[in-house]
Amino acid sequence: MAALPRLYEEAAALSGAVRGALGPRGGRAMVVRADGRAVLSRDGRLLLEALSLQPHTARVMAACACRHQSATGDGAKTFVLLLAAVLGAIRDGSPRRAVRALPSFERRVLDRAVARGLRPHLRSAFPAGGPGAELEPASLCALLAAHLRGRLGPAERRAVALLGCELCARCGARRHTELRVLCGRFAQLHAAVSGLPLGRSMVLPGVLLRRDFAAYCPAGGQLLAVLVTRCLRAALTAPGVECALSSERQHRAALRWCSGRTEAVMEHLRNNGVRLLLSGVKQHEEVIYYAKLHGVSVVECLSEEDVSLISEITGMSPYDPAGDSLQKEITEAAVVTFCQPLLLGSQRYVHIGFSSTGAFQPHCLVLCAPVDAVNEQHAAALHGAFTMLLQLFRAVDQQCGAEGESHNGASGVGSGYSPATETQVVTGHIAPGSSQVSEHQLGACRGETAAQSSDLALQGSRYPDHAPPASAPGPHSKEPNACSDGAGSAGTHKPQTQCECADGMDESHQRHPAVCSHRNDSTAVAGAATLCEHISVGKGPEEAGCGAAQSYPCSIIEAGSVLPVGGYFEILLHYYIQHYAKQVQQSAVTVISNVVADALLSIPKALYGTERNGFTKFYLRTTEALRRNEPLSVSEEGLESVYCKYQLVTSVLHCVTELLNIDLIIGVKRPLQKIEDNDSDDDF
Incomplete structure (x- = not known):
């Protein structure tokens, strides 16, 4: 096992390098690149990549933080701070014991704290659920503004946030499918112009191709375009065919045939109304000549990304005239509303307006900045913001099976999940409708039997520590008896008890023996109804589907879940982790729960570090509101994705597991020489 004090020192050094740039009150750090250029930046990934790290474990930490930011769009600085806090909290304890307790902590404490404790406080970025749910415009602006506050300076973030909102609105990228196109094709949907102020940036309709016309024939109105490769x-x-020419005369005749065939192809395009040829390769000079002769504009040498973008937007496949009789109608053509050259700075572009076949309306963003380095930062910040928005459409589900909970690793988020870590996170491009279906059938989800549901029916009682119960209603939840009666036919069925919770619900039986001894069908249905009501925040009893008998995956985090910025997620999770840790009877899980709960406070401490007693006032005000079951007072504008914050915590815990499982570090300064199998002992 790697030396824990040394790991903490390395993590503390990394956190010290990025702490000053954290949050809206953070400053900029000067990064000197290998080519000698100095860049002022607050981007955590750029700062970590610029460090010349010698220890191998420190490189692992920085790589984990950078991978997490690549997956979720942000969080590299927060990742390092939380990692240092966790390692510092367990350095005086038993590292191996902490590693063994981490899977149980995630399953028995962390997921409960998120699914039951945080849920009443969550908001939704979607005005309406369903498969076609889209981002609310106000939530979109609040999410972009909050994301950019930690990446750009105060003079830039507002202008860049407005540009991002305008680009999303023009492209129609407020749903998952359209936002995925904008995020995945952002490199082709924006152009950088140096030497101009940021205020000259704009959103233009259509697509900008980083090429110039090989042949330009102006044409007004709509025209057809074909794509060739x-x-x-x-x-x-x-290929595989040989042409034998026996004389120079035959050679000249063959060249005349090739020229005539090329002219016939261009004439065929012109007769079918094609006025624009988009080529992924360089065309022969004869093609350019006959294109000009027949009034067809040509753009050649397009990149594979540009060709793929055009195919995705227009839905057309590359046109191939080989073997064609030149009498058939061309069907692989797209409608172009305009086509013209455009000069941006010193770079020439081809500006084309496509008629999209889908809901995505192609628009491009022209980013202006005094120098290239600033432009790169603005583009990276916007791309990260769109990546973060894309994560809002993901949900974290917990599956129930006949033999207990299924534990699947989180896909593509964070860094290096240890095989020994039992994670029950199921992520993917899940429409909000699917997460709502899981809510509609909560009677038997999460492996909770009828006894567990009836245990939750006692949510109105006060605990000795004055903490709110596991499913205590928050400021956005409805009355607990909203679906206790009149639930319809669904409420008359007994919840299935085939799922057995793998995290040991016998603790609740010991805590409330009266519930276990007097358990019956009606109590179980009422308990399931109570759980449905408090998990389905903002929904009526009919929408929540109380008392359903079928077993469906239970959503830990719904798609679109957001919280106000400023450390609310960390304070809430800290509070509810401590609450649920008291219900666990394993000392190792309790210890690691307190470690993670205390480490979470390092993030709001860093955010409010510049204010006198700022963190103390914020912490006391928030926890007091939680104890009194009152709405939280929000002092700052902006929203952040709960999915991204949850993945940050789980990624840090998996990184800790990897670091503490290192037993030996082997440094190889030069590649090993390959030893041939046929070498014998006589050769040495």
């Missing part, structure tokens, strides 16, 4: 000049040979 091979040279249109007819060839005498083909």
Whole structure:
């Protein structure tokens, strides 16, 4: 096992390097690149990548933080701070014991704290659920503004946030499918112009191709365009075919045939109304000549990304005239509303307006900045913001099976999940409707039997520590008896008891023996109804589907869940982790729960570090509101994705597991020489 004090020192050094740039009150750090250029930046990934780290374990920490930011769009600085706090809290304890307790902590404490404790406080970025749910415009602006506050300076973030909102609105990228196109094709949907102020940035309709016309024939109104990926000049040979010419006369005749065939192809395009040829390869000079002759504009040498973008937007496949009789109608053509050259700074572009076949309306963003380095920061910040928005459509589900909970690793988020870590996170491009279906059938989810549901029916009682119960209603929940009666036919069925919770619900039986001894069908249904009501925040009893008998996956985090920025997620999770840790009877899980809960406070401490007693006032005000079951007072504008914050915590815990499981570090300064199998002892 790696030396824990040394690991903490390395993590503390990394956190010290990025702490000053954390949050809206953070400053900029000067990064000197390998080529000598100095860049002022607050981007955590850029700061970590610029450090010349010698220890191998420190490189692992920085790589984990950078991978997490690549997956979720943000969080590299917070990742390092939380990692240092966790390692510092367990350095005086038993590292191996902490590693063994981490899977149980995630399953028995962390997921409960998120699914039951945080849920009443969550908001939704979607005005309405369902498969076609889209981001609310106000939530979109609040999410972008909050994300950019930690990446850009105060003079820039507002302008860049407005540009991002305008680009999303023009492209129609407020749903998952359209936002995925904008995020995945952002490199082709924006252009950078140096030497101009940020205020000159704009959103233009259509697509900007980083090429110039090989042949330009102005044409007004709508026209047709075709996409090709091979040279249109007819060839005498083909792969595996040999052309034998016995004389110079035959050679000249063959060239005349190729030229005539090329002219016939361009004439065929012109007769079918095609006025624009988009080529992924360089065309022969004869193709350019006949294109000008027939009034067809040509853009050649397009990149594979540009060709893929055009195909995705228009839905057309590359046109291939080989073997065509030149009498058929061209069907692989797209409608173009305009086509013109455009000069941005010193770079020439081809500006094309496509008629999209889908809901995504192609628009491009022109980013202006005094120097290239600033432009790169603005583009990276916006791309990260769109990546973060894309995570809002993901949900974290917990599956129930006949033999207990299924534990699946989180896909593509964070860094290096240990095989020994039992994670029950199921992530993916899940529409909000699917997460709501899981809510509609909560009677038997999460492996909770009828006794567990009846245990939750006692949520109105006060605990000795004055903490709110596991399913205590928050400021956005409805009355607990909203679906206790009149639940319809669904409420008359007994919840299935085939799922057995793998995290040991016998603790609740010992805590409330009266519930276990007097358990019956009606009590179980009432308990399931209570759980449905408090998990389905903001929904009526009919929408929540109380008392359903079928077993469906239970959503730990719904798609679209957001919280106000400023440390609320960390304070809430700290509070509810401590609450649920008291219900666990294993000392190792309780210890690691307190470690993580205390480490979470390091993030709001860093955010409010510049204010006198700022963190203390914020912490006391928030926890007092939780104890009194009152709405939280929000002092700052902006929202943040709960999914991204949850993945940050789980990624840090998996990184800790990896670091503490290192037994030996082998440094190889030069590649090993390959030893041939046929070498014998006589050769040495």
